[in-house]
Amino acid sequence: MSNDEDLSLIEKPLALIVDDEQISRTVLDTMLESNYQCISVNSGPSALTWLANHHPDVIILDMNMPGMSGLEVCRHIKLLPEMQDVPVIFVTGSDSTEIQDACWESGAADFALKPVVASTLLHRIKVHVQNKKRIELLNELTYKDHLTKMHNRYYLAQEVPNLIKQVIRDNAKLSAILIDIDHFKGFNDTYGHLAGDNCLRQVASTIASVLRRPSDKVIRFGGEEFLVLLPYTDESGCEVVARILVESIKALNIDNRVSKHNVLTISAGCQVVNAAIEPIGLETLISDADDALLEAKSLGKNRYVR
Ligand code: GH3
Ligand code: MG
Numbered sequence: 001m002s003n004d005e006d007l008s009l010i011e012k013p014l015a016l017i018v019d020d021e022q023i024s025r026t027v028l029d030t031m032l033e034s035n036y037q038c039i040s041v042n043s044g045p046s047a048l049t050w051l052a053n054h055h056p057d058v059i060i061l062d063m064n065m066p067g068m069s070g071l072e073v074c075r076h077i078k079l080l081p082e083m084q085d086v087p088v089i090f091v092t093g094s095d096s097t098e099i100q101d102a103c104w105e106s107g108a109a110d111f112a113l114k115p116v117v118a119s120t121l122l123h124r125i126k127v128h129v130q131n132k133k134r135i136e137l138l139n140e141l142t143y144k145d146h147l148t149k150m151h152n153r154y155y156l157a158q159e160v161p162n163l164i165k166q167v168i169r170d171n172a173k174l175s176a177i178l179i180d181i182d183h184f185k186g187f188n189d190t191y192g193h194l195a196g197d198n199c200l201r202q203v204a205s206t207i208a209s210v211l212r213r214p215s216d217k218v219i220r221f222g223g224e225e226f227l228v229l230l231p232y233t234d235e236s237g238c239e240v241v242a243r244i245l246v247e248s249i250k251a252l253n254i255d256n257r258v259s260k261h262n263v264l265t266i267s268a269g270c271q272v273v274n275a276a277i278e279p280i281g282l283e284t285l286i287s288d289a290d291d292a293l294l295e296a297k298s299l300g301k302n303r304y305v306r
């Protein structure tokens with residue numbers, strides 16, 4: 001393709017080609033290889049296995065395959081939460097109304113008729129990949145804090161209520177840990193605001209690295225405050241995480257000479273609610289965690305309180 005430079009992507013997008021016929025895989029691979037990093041597999045099950053550990057930018061899927069048909073593969077793919085934004089483009093020998101209806105119903109983004117016209121297929125793939133990238137960027141700008149790359153307050157307001165609804169539906173427990181960096185004003189005054197920004201990034205990524213489940217969330221709640229939400233986590237689980245968080249930040253060994261520990265520390269307040277026995281409200285949860293945080297501060301900082 002001649003005018004693909006405007007994809008303006010540093011790395012080539014990753015394309016998964018699924019087709020049972022070697023010749024078709026080779027044709028598609030040859031068409032795509034200068035603009036895409038291509039991986040090809042010969043069956044639906046192989047595609048699903050590969051997708052368990054990879055996140056392509058586009059999937060080119062053959063309709064007719066023995067065993068698992070392309071339509072079945074597409075339905076399976078679209079059941080995976082992390083594949084929702086990955087466009088699936090069918091390559092099919094038939095454009096009957098039934099086939100087209102089935103394509104869209106299975107969750108496909110587009111289809112191309114065999115024998116494929118290279119320019120048309122490449123153009124369609126390019127449009128879908130660009131859209132996917134734009135959606136990703138938009139999500140990042142909307143829901144992430146620019147400095148720390150953690151979730152922002154807008155995410156807290158827009159998305160966390162859905163998380164809470166799920167916990168309530170499951171009659172489960174939800175843990176919250178509100179974290180505040182100790183003596184951070186002094187840190188900024190001593191080492192400068194840029195060092196403060198770097199420190200915030202390091203603290204944020206350390207907090208994120210401690211968390212294990214995809215449902216665990218870190219939100220930059222204020223300037224040097226982070227809210228950690230642990231759905232389906234009880235009191236003991238919450239305390240384990242809070243203790244590891246306090247220890248991990250101290251173990252970073254970031255100089256902070258205004259602290260009696262001589263290194264940067266955090267304080268944390270924990271609150272655990274049980275949907276099976278009480279109503280869960282985000283505001284109350286945060287304000288209770290904040291009470292615990294204030295207690296941690298008044299007890300001398302560098303600790304958690306539940
Ligand atoms: P305590 O131990 O009681 O928590 O005291 P503290 O100094 O951490 O608390 P205080 O609330 O007085 O100060 C918070 C500081 O966080 C002040 C502010 O300049 C700093 N801060 C907030 N947001 C940012 C940021 O984005 N970058 C930098 N570098 N500093 C920030
Ligand atoms: Mg086939």
Ligand code: MG
Nearest residue numbers: 180181224225
């Ligand atoms: Mg604060």
Ligand code: MG
Nearest residue numbers: 180181182184
């Ligand atoms: Mg502070």
